[in-house]
Amino acid sequence: MDKRVVRTxxxxxxxxxxxxxxxxxxxxxxxxxKSQGGQFVLRIEDTDQERLVEGAVQVIYNTLAxxxxxxxxxxxxxxxxxxxxxxxxKNLYRPYAEQLVREGKAYYCFCTKERLESLHNEKEGGxxxxxxxxxPEEEVKALLEKGTPYVIRQKMPLEGSTTFxxxxxxxxxxxxxxxxxxxxxxxxxxxxxxxxxxxxDHLMHITHVVRGCEYLTSTPKYNLLYEAFGWEVPTYVHxxxxxxxxxxxxxxxxxxxxxxxxxxxxxxxxxLTEAIVNYIALLGWCPKENRELFTLQExxxxxxxDGISKSPAVxxxxxxxxxxxxxxxxxxxxxxxxxxxxxxxxxxGDRPYDxxxxxxxxxxxxxxxxxxxxxxDFFRELPDYPAEFFINKKSKTNLENSAEMLxxxxxxxxxLPEWTMDSLHETLLSLAQRMGVKNGTLLWPVRIAAAxxxxxxxxxxxxxxILGRDEALRRLRLGLAKLN
RNA sequence: GGCCCGGUGGUCAAGCGGUUAAGACACCGCCCUUUCACGGCGGCUUCACGAGUUCGAAUCUCGUCCGGGUCACCA
Numbered sequence: 117m118d119k120r121v122v123r124t125x126x127x128x129x130x131x132x133x134x135x136x137x138x139x140x141x142x143x144x145x146x147x148x149x150k151s152q153g154g155q156f157v158l159r160i161e162d163t164d165q166e167r168l169v170e171g172a173v174q175v176i177y178n179t180l181a182x183x184x185x186x187x188x189x190x191x192x193x194x195x196x197x198x199x200x201x202x203x204x205x206k207n208l209y210r211p212y213a214e215q216l217v218r219e220g221k222a223y224y225c226f227c228t229k230e231r232l233e234s235l236h237n238e239k240e241g242g243x244x245x246x247x248x249x250x251x252p253e254e255e256v257k258a259l260l261e262k263g264t265p266y267v268i269r270q271k272m273p274l275e276g277s278t279t280f281x282x283x284x285x286x287x288x289x290x291x292x293x294x295x296x297x298x299x300x301x302x303x304x305x306x307x308x309x310x311x312x313x314x315x316x317d318h319l320m321h322i323t324h325v326v327r328g329c330e331y332l333t334s335t336p337k338y339n340l341l342y343e344a345f346g347w348e349v350p351t352y353v354h355x356x357x358x359x360x361x362x363x364x365x366x367x368x369x370x371x372x373x374x375x376x377x378x379x380x381x382x383x384x385x386x387x388l389t390e391a392i393v394n395y396i397a398l399l400g401w402c403p404k405e406n407r408e409l410f411t412l413q414e415x416x417x418x419x420x421x422d423g424i425s426k427s428p429a430v431x432x433x434x435x436x437x438x439x440x441x442x443x444x445x446x447x448x449x450x451x452x453x454x455x456x457x458x459x460x461x462x463x464x465g466d467r468p469y470d471x472x473x474x475x476x477x478x479x480x481x482x483x484x485x486x487x488x489x490x491x492x493d494f495f496r497e498l499p500d501y502p503a504e505f506f507i508n509k510k511s512k513t514n515l516e517n518s519a520e521m522l523x524x525x526x527x528x529x530x531x532l533p534e535w536t537m538d539s540l541h542e543t544l545l546s547l548a549q550r551m552g553v554k555n556g557t558l559l560w561p562v563r564i565a566a567a568x569x570x571x572x573x574x575x576x577x578x579x580x581x582i583l584g585r586d587e588a589l590r591r592l593r594l595g596l597a598k599l600n
Numbered sequence: 601g602g603c604c605c606g607g608u609g610g611u612c613a614a615g616c617g618g619u620u621a622a623g624a625c626a627c628c629g630c631c632c633u634u635u636c637a638c639g640g641c642g643g644c645u646u647c648a649c650g651a652g653u654u655c656g657a658a659u660c661u662c663g664u665c666c667g668g669g670u671c672a673c674c675a
Binding site for chain 2: 127128129131161163164166167225229232236243267285288289290291294296298299301302303304306308309310313328329330331332333334354356357359361365366367368369395398399400402406407408425426427428429430431432434435436437438439441445477479480481482508510511544554555556557558559560562563564567569570571572573574575576577
């Protein structure tokens with residue numbers, strides 16, 4: 117394999133839930149690879165047999181596909197370094213672990229979970245006491261022959277320190293005495309995440325290990341493993357965490373209590389895929405150029421590792437909403453109507469509606485698609501409203517002239533040959549002119565009568581157009597009746 | 601608690617020894633206007649603190665404080 121080719125991997129464990137933090141990691145991994153003409157690999161890390169979730173792998177495939185993070189290799193698309201699911205690689209890890217045992221860099225540990233637990237409870241922060249680190253060879257052999265369950269642990273150096281380099285955080289040094297003799301192979305024969313990760317990243321020729329910075333302090337263990345095997349250490353890229361704001365003003369790792377944190381949750385709340393991607397790309401990364409709107413393609417063209425920030429970023433739903441609104445406004449009306457269809461269905465049912473007019477009033481106003489039904493509810497059914505709604509100071513309307521306006525409007529509109537935005541527009545404006553009143557004086561009562569609410573998306577003409585002649589006229593007459 | 605990382609407005613952030621310390625979101629005001637939006641214009645708020653180094657520090661060093669992460673047969 118050509119060493120110059122950048123290869124990154126997204127290595128999620130299938131939990132059935134795509135947290136935005138994970139999604140951002142995947143995005144950056146993709147962008148780092150693609151911005152340098154590299155390859156992006158998907159690997160499923162399902163070594164925890166107790167946590168398997170049905171259908172979870174499919175969620176990963178679907179999310180990546182929907183977001184547009186196309187992987188070059190993976191369980192579903194194949195590749196030269198498969199299999200890409202760790203459970204299918206199970207037998208491959210043991211020889212590596214045993215190699216380290218032979219070389220004196222790892223050892224069998226027969227301690228029971230109970231012992232470890234009590235150890236944990238006894239002295240706080242104690243950790244494993246390396247009880248089995250120096251068991252006599254005969255004893256190990258005897259225990260092994262008896263079939264005693266065991267794990268394989270890595271022998272950490274007792275003294276000195278380990279320094280590694282991270283592209284975003286620089287050199288980081290950790291005292292070796294802080295490092296626990298971590299488990300490589302679990303008693304069920306599966307490797308631990310840490311071990312499988314190193315072995316697979318090496319075998320799959322991953323050049324850049326990109327992950328959240330919660331792994332920063334365990335990175336020396338990785339390096340020690342690479343060293344033990346004599347493998348080349350990858351480039352580390354640790355990402356700042358995404359935080360959520362708590363009610364008391366403090367922040368902590370973004371979690372459910374902060375609101376929607378899953379990609380699917382965000383979609384259900386009416387956010388667009390492109391807006392989510394654009395927003396999370398900017399959470400912890402800043403482009404050279406001072407701009408914010410990027411397609412995935414444009415992100416790949418502009419991404420560079422030195423723009424990654426060191427400090428944690430608070431997930432701001434307000435900003436996400438702004439991105440969403442921007443994307444909605446930028447859509448072609450047809451495309452907008454298509455994604456809005458399920459929400460429009462709630463309002464109009466099977467009734468036909470003028471899509472063009474609807475899109476024109478909705479697109480500048482909708483921030484989250486989920487707002488649509490509420491925003492348009494007055495179309496579904498005319499609300500019961502008080503006559504006082506007709507009184508508006510700025511439009512110079514009162515109960516008397518509102519009746520007058522409605523009467524005139526009804527008469528004019530009844531004979532309107534064509535019920536379109538253009539003709540409504542022209543007719544109503546010229547009517548106001550003829551009556552010698554400002555536009556608002558005529559249009560306020562018309563809009564109130566047509567909608568039955570004081571605040572509406574769009575103006576009187578749009579509402580009339582969408583309502584259609586019969587319903588529009590019916591509502592205007594109802595309004596007039598309210599004033600007599 | 602030990603260790604690790606961070607700290608520019610409420611939030612995301614630019615900045616890499618000399619700037620009037622960008623920009624965006626949010627908020628406030630004005631304009632536009634057919635209500636609400638959109639759009640336009642303007643405003644508000646920031647270098648955590650203290651010592652150094654330097655002619656000069658948001659930028660470099662140290663300390664303090666604050667915040668976060670991590671200490672599993674989870675990943």
